[in-house]
Amino acid sequence: MKWLWLNLTLLLAFGLSGCSESPQVHQAKLFTLGTLVDVTVLHRDEAAAARAVEIVESELATVNAQWHAWRDSPLTQINQQLALGNTVAIDAATYRFIQQAQTLASHSEQRFNPAIGALVALWGFHSDERPDSAPPTQEAINALLKSAPSMADITLTETTLSSNNRAVQLDFGAFGKGYAIDQAVARLKQSGIENAIVNAGGDLRAIGSKNERPWRIGIRHPTAAGVIASLEIIDDESVFTSGNYERFFDFSGQRYHHIIDPRSGYPAQGTVSVTVIHRSAAVADAAATALFIAGAEQWPRIARQMGVDEVMLIDEQLTLHMTPKMAQRIQLEIDDAELNIVGGEQ
Ligand code: ADP
Ligand code: MG
Numbered sequence: 001m002k003w004l005w006l007n008l009t010l011l012l013a014f015g016l017s018g019c020s021e022s023p024q025v026h027q028a029k030l031f032t033l034g035t036l037v038d039v040t041v042l043h044r045d046e047a048a049a050a051r052a053v054e055i056v057e058s059e060l061a062t063v064n065a066q067w068h069a070w071r072d073s074p075l076t077q078i079n080q081q082l083a084l085g086n087t088v089a090i091d092a093a094t095y096r097f098i099q100q101a102q103t104l105a106s107h108s109e110q111r112f113n114p115a116i117g118a119l120v121a122l123w124g125f126h127s128d129e130r131p132d133s134a135p136p137t138q139e140a141i142n143a144l145l146k147s148a149p150s151m152a153d154i155t156l157t158e159t160t161l162s163s164n165n166r167a168v169q170l171d172f173g174a175f176g177k178g179y180a181i182d183q184a185v186a187r188l189k190q191s192g193i194e195n196a197i198v199n200a201g202g203d204l205r206a207i208g209s210k211n212e213r214p215w216r217i218g219i220r221h222p223t224a225a226g227v228i229a230s231l232e233i234i235d236d237e238s239v240f241t242s243g244n245y246e247r248f249f250d251f252s253g254q255r256y257h258h259i260i261d262p263r264s265g266y267p268a269q270g271t272v273s274v275t276v277i278h279r280s281a282a283v284a285d286a287a288a289t290a291l292f293i294a295g296a297e298q299w300p301r302i303a304r305q306m307g308v309d310e311v312m313l314i315d316e317q318l319t320l321h322m323t324p325k326m327a328q329r330i331q332l333e334i335d336d337a338e339l340n341i342v343g344g345e346q
Contacts, residue, residue, distance in 0.1 A: 004051060006338050010023055010274070013345075018254055021044070022044070022211065023042040023044050023195065023211060024042070024043065024044070024046075024049075025040060025041075025042055025162075025210065026040070026041045026043060026052075026053075027039065027040050027041075027048035028053045028296035030053075030056070030057050030060070032057070032060045032061055032064050033063070033064050033176070033177050033180060033200055034225075035062055035200050036200075036201060037056070037198065037199065037200045037201070038198075038199040039052070039166075039196070039197070039199075040051050040052065040195070040197040040199070041057050041188075041193060041195070041196045041197060042194075042195035042196065042208070042210060043156075043195075048192075048193075051191070052188055052191065052196065052333070055089075055184065055187045055188060055191060056184040056187075056188065058199055059180060059183045059184040059187055060122045060180045060181075060184055060200075062180075062183075063176055063179060063180035063183060063279060064176075064180065066093075066094075067081055067097070067172045067176045069117060069120075069126055069170075069171045069172070069173060070122065070127065070133075071119070074094075075170060075172070078090075078161065078170060079117065079169045082161075082162070082163045082166065082168050082169065083166055083169070083172070084094075084166070085163075085166050086162070087160050087161070087162040088160065088161045088162065089159060090093075090133075090159060090160060090161050090250035091240055092158065093161070094161070095156065095157075095158050096193055097172075097179060098154070098156055098161060098170075099150065099156055100282060101114050101175050101286070102151045102154060102156065102170065102178070103153075104151075104175070104282075104283065104286040104287070104290075104306060105150065105151035105152075105214075105286075106151065106152065107302075107305040107306045107307070108286065108290035108294075108305065108306055109302060109305070110150045110151065110152070110262055111261075111287050111288045111289075111291075111294050111302060112174060112175070112287070112290035112293075112295040113150050113151065113262040114152065114170055114171055114172050114174065114175060115148075115149040115150050115151050115154070115163075115165075115168045115169065115170060115213060116144075116149060116153060116169070116171065116260060116262050117169030117170055117171030117279075118144050118149070118167060118169040118264070119141070119198065119260050120136070120143050120171050120173065120260060121143060121169070121171075122141065122242075122258065123135065123136060123256065123258070123267075124249070125173075125258045126171075130140050130247070130248075130249050131249040131256075132250075133254055134252075135249055135251060135254075139287045141265035141266070142265070144167065144265060145265045145342070147165060147166075147167035147265075148165075148167075149165050149167040149168040149169065150165075150262070151169075153165035153166070153168050154168065154330075173258075174242070174285060174286060174288075175282060175285050175286045175287075175289075176287035177200050177203055177280040177281075177285055178238065178240060178280070178281035178283070178284055178285025178286065179201060179281070179282040179285070180200075181198050181203070181205045181238065181281040181282075182205065182238075182280055182281045182282050182319060184198050184259075184285050185198060185205050185207060185281070185300065187234075188207070189207065192224035193207075194207065194208045195207060195208030195209055195210065196208065197215060201283065201306045202220055202230070202241060202242045203238075203239070203241065203281070203284075204217065204238065204240075204281075205236070205238040205239075205281045206236070206237060206238075206239075206240055206292045207231040207235070207236045207237070208235075208236070208253065209233075212272060214232035214233055214234065214235040214306055215232065216230060216231070216232050216233075217230060217231055217232070217233060217316070218230045218333075219231070219239070219241060219275050220243070220273075221334070222244070222245060222272040222273035222314050223245075223272060223318065224245050226333070227333050228314070228332070228334055228337075229312070229330045229331060229332050229334075229335060230330075230331050230334055231277070231329055231330050231331065232329070232334060234241065234278065236278065236279060237277055237278070238277065238278055238281035238283075238284040238323070239275065239276075239277050239286075240275070240281065240282065240287075240288045241273055241274065241275040241288060242259060242272070242274050242277050242288035242291075242292045243272065243273035243274075243287045244257040244259065244267070244271070244272050244292075245257075245273075247338060252263050255327070259289060259292050259293060261293050261308070263295075268292055268293040268295070268296045269310075270293075270296060270298070270315055270316055271291075271292045271293075271295055271313060271314070271316070272313055272314050272316055272318070272326040273292070273313075273314045273315045274288045274289075274291045274292045274299070274311065274312070274314070275288065275312045276288045276291065276308050276310065276311050277308075277310035277311075277326070278307075278308050278310065281307075283306065283307065283308065284308070286306070287303065287308045287311075290302055291303055291308075291311060291313060295313075295315075296313060296315045296319070296340075298323055299311065299321070300323075300342050300343045303323070304343075309323050309325050309327055310323055310325045310326045310329075311323050312330065314324050317338070318338070319337075319339075319340055320337050320338065320339050320340065321340045321342055322339065322340070322341055322342065323342065323343055324341055324343065327339070327341045
């Protein structure tokens with residue numbers, strides 16, 4: 001996820017006015033969490049739809065401000081304290097956020113490892129701009145690998161956070177967008193919204209339906225224009241994709257992307273994208289990143305441990321690896337795909 005620091009802007013006002021007989025589609029675009037967020041709400045009442053957009057805007061802005069990894073934020077302050085070996089006082093929301101990330105990291109065997117912020121920064125991804133320098137030296141990478149920071153180093157109570165490893169630097173680029181969308185959708189439901197999509201640059205959670213017809217979602221082709229597959233949302237689901245095309249830089253003919261394998265310290269090899277469907281956006285977000293790193297051989301084990309059973313991994317040969325559940329419901333939009341359906345027991 002690209003955590004650009006831009007003010008939220010309502011780019012598009014509603015085109016429809018007043019109240020109508022049947023629910024109408026209302027759409028708005030916001031810029032937050034480093035990406036363009038599309039909010040779609042189905043409602044009879046335009047004012048209610050506008051309030052729903054405000055709710056989404058405020059929830060996403062709260063998470064963005066709290067967890068921004070490189071602009072001055074509560075997170076950068078936490079990171080300064082962890083580097084000094086200090087214990088930090090935290091509130092209930094921070095506790096829930098870190099606890100969920102810590103549990104997911106553990107289930108992923110630390111493939112999803114939000115404690116490697118120093119590595120992400122070393123690769124130049126703590127910036128609003130695309131990195132344009134050489135990749136880091138092997139010595140610099142080794143120095144960070146040696147201290148092996150992970151979420152297991154973190155001691156968390158409901159009011160305090162500390163780390164016994166001073167190399168821990170938190171970066172929730174792989175999780176914050178999902179968490180923020182879950183928060184936004186929970187608030188939408190509380191305010192009576194039953195049919196909506198919050199779509200942050202292709203990563204989304206959709207609830208309900210569109211006038212009795214299911215929401216239909218496209219999954220971006222990882223190496224070409226257009227969609228590689230589409231699917232229909234059932235009731236309330238999140239669809240998250242991690243891809244090597246999201247953030248990268250080229251140097252000396254080599255491409256370096258932003259999903260770092262915590263074991264090698266280098267961008268993870270072998271995968272081009274992973275899509276996960278799960279009710280929780282936070283789980284789908286963390287799992288997409290973890291399974292990208294796990295790769296074509298190991299993803300089924302990590303997926304089971306993380307509690308996700310609808311996965312599509314596309315490897316560098318463009319072979320599509322899927323769980324049976326994913327294969328059952330997805331509609332491929334290309335005809336020459338090589339398929340590998342994995343894990344008959346799922
Ligand atoms: P996107 O949705 O943009 O494809 P991801 O959800 O996969 O992104 O998150 C990638 C971001 O997560 C990186 O920009 C970085 O901030 C952070 N990150 C990189 N490698 C890891 C990792 N192994 N574990 C956790 N976070 C990571
Ligand atoms: Mg992710």
